[in-house]
Amino acid sequence: MTDNQRLLLAIALCLVYCAWVGFMIFSHYARQRDRRHVASGAFIVAYASQTGTAKQWAEYQADLLGAERPVKVIALNDLAIDTLRKARDALFVVSTYGDGEPPDNGRRFYRALQQHNKQHNSALLQPLSYRIIALGDSQYPAFCAFGEQLDDALQQSGATAIAALKKVDRAQSQPSSSETFERAESALRANTWRVTTQQQINRADRRELFMVTLNAVQALPTWQAGDILDVRPHNDGAAMAEWLQKHDLSPDTIIAVKGTPTPLAQVLQTRQLTDLPASGNAEQHILRMPLLPLRSYSIASVPEEGQLKLIVRKQYHPDGTPGIGSGWLTTYAGDKEPFCAYVKDNPLCHIAQHDVPLVLIGAGSGLAGIRAQLAKRYYTNSNADIWLIYGEQSPQLDNVIPAAIDVWQAKFARLNIQHAYSRGEPRQYVQDIVVAAAEELQNFIDRGAHIYVCGSHQGMGQAVHQTLTEVLGDDALMQLIDEQRYHRDTY
Ligand SMILES: Cc1cc2nc3c(=O)[nH]c(=O)nc-3n(C[C@H](O)[C@H](O)[C@H](O)COP(=O)(O)OP(=O)(O)OC[C@H]3O[C@@H](n4cnc5c(N)ncnc54)[C@H](O)[C@@H]3O)c2cc1C
Ligand SMILES: Cc1cc2nc3c(=O)[nH]c(=O)nc-3n(C[C@H](O)[C@H](O)[C@H](O)COP(=O)(O)O)c2cc1C
Structure with a gap:
């Protein structure tokens, strides 16, 4: 090929590239316009x-x-x-x-x-x-x-x-x-699940952190990193047996639920075990007993893993009994008792770009959402920078990251993990690391980074939000929200 031909080829390639970029920009704005367009009279x-x-x-x-x-x-x-x-x-x-x-x-x-x-x-x-x-x-x-x-x-x-x-x-x-x-x-995606493993990943008492693995009874549904599972918990079998004994009822008693004959034990599984009145129709009262409330959990895995994982902090009531949702998932649920849960789309926590840097900030059970984002990067073969800032109480009892992500950690060449231990040396919270590394954070943002924050809102999310506002500035943070680059999965 002559020099002239090479030059012409280079120019032609540049023109094709410019046309492609132009088309992408045009389609982006066309999509935005479509989304925002409201026909008159609508x-x-x-x-x-x-x-x-x-x-x-x-x-x-x-x-x-x-x-x-x-x-x-x-x-x-x-x-x-x-x-x-x-x-x-x-x-x-x-x-x-x-x-x-x-x-x-x-x-x-x-x-x-x-x-x-x-x-x-x-x-x-x-x-x-x-x-x-x-x-x-x-x-x-x-x-x-x-x-x-x-x-x-x-x-x-x-x-x-x-x-x-x-x-x-x-x-x-x-x-x-x-x-x-x-x-x-009913428009939500209901699925039936079984708990297959409940693995404690820290060594603390009364604030145990569990990795819980669920298998779908039917086909595994799809979801994205950032999505949520709404679980309908069941009662502990012992509490149900006590209630039945107290009311002198048999678990095999059949009652009609919306016309379908159903054993009483099944009806009680998902209902709050309130006392029956001394008189009146017991069956009607049972059917009016409120359902146990739904409990939300950030999904900790991606469908490519073939299983749905959660990272659950076991909570306790003042009388020492476990929390309704966390007790069910970490203690009572076994593979013999399938239960219903809904995969909930959480679009504001989806991170579409995986070729830009990612800042992950979380504490405690917030490791759930962080694990899912890491899994997504792993399965998309991303080699962009990842900066993980994770907070827990104690370096001795809460070294939980290896158990959660060990399978892939070695494959992330550009993963930087920083721990903040509130009872370690130094005593630190995740927001303290953010303040100390403000310049580096700005550098990540300038390179197009997304920030994803996961964990308790009161304990961590609020403080991180306040710190980011101070470090990056209110307007810059608002802009990150508008550009869907600041994702808050806090609860
Ligand atoms: C979007 C979202 C995502 C979430 N993701 C996760 C996650 O990934 N991992 C995770 O572990 N959690 C997550 N949560 C929190 C989770 O939904 C539950 O709130 C949590 O598991 C506690 O619920 P529980 O039913 O076990 O406890 P509950 O039975 O509701 O009790 C909760 C706490 O309330 C207090 N309490 C209850 N009753 C009383 C009483 N009578 N008197 C005084 N105190 C009382 C107790 O201190 C107890 O610890 C998420 C929440 C949301 C909204
Ligand atoms: C971190 C967090 C903070 C919340 N704060 C409030 C609140 O201040 N007041 C309130 O009424 N509900 C609050 N909620 C409850 C939500 O409004 C409620 O769960 C709602 O159904 C969520 O709807 P959405 O999925 O459309 O966001 C909060 C929920 C979360 C996870």
């Missing part, structure tokens, strides 16, 4: 959801409404205030996160609305009629706070509430009396 169903429940409710509500008129389901952050101004009707389905805060995909919209109310003090949204379904958990002090804040802000901007704010309480285990919840729950 009924808007906007959701703000951290772990997908409010999104599922929104989609279900949209199905009900869709029979009557066009409906657009949209994340709150994708909804422009101007679009809302032109709409006549909207339904907001929003959960509450953090300490009474908006979920990440509603935060920007809420800020914009507040700012507008402050600056203009006008009836910007006067033509709009709306209602709000607020999902929350009454175990948190700021119950459904974001739903209330949004309600206030919409009213301030002149919109009219056509119904009182409807609060849905996750801690109430019997919301299934509401048809909506039942339908939304």
